[in-house]
Amino acid sequence: MEANELLLQNNILHIDWNALTGDAETANPTIEFEMERMKKTVNNKSSVVILMHDAPSKKVTAEALPQIISWLRENGYEFKNFYEIIK
Numbered sequence: 001m002e003a004n005e006l007l008l009q010n011n012i013l014h015i016d017w018n019a020l021t022g023d024a025e026t027a028n029p030t031i032e033f034e035m036e037r038m039k040k041t042v043n044n045k046s047s048v049v050i051l052m053h054d055a056p057s058k059k060v061t062a063e064a065l066p067q068i069i070s071w072l073r074e075n076g077y078e079f080k081n082f083y084e085i086i087k
Contacts, residue, residue, distance in 0.1 A: 013086050017051035019043075021068070023061045024053055031064040038068055048077065 007014050022037030023029050042048050050068070052061050069079075 015049060015082070015085060017049045018045060019048045020051040021061060021064065023058050029060055031060060031067060034061060034064045035067055035071065039071070042072075042075075048072075 004014070019038060019041040021029075021034040022041075023034055025037070026033070038050060042050070052058075054061075072079075
């Protein structure tokens, strides 16, 4: 039995990331690096969940957020919370 079937049978919903900023790929990423990595992995997907890390060493990720949000909005993406996604 597939994992997704097992989850559904047990009323367990699963949402996983399908894009990323690459903030864990290098010790000192720049905002430009994270923006380019995010754009490349979003790659015109109709729906994205972007992996980003929240840690003191990931200060650049927090600094990149305004640009990430602007770019996503400019490219037609809407922001929803988990409960809106699973309806």
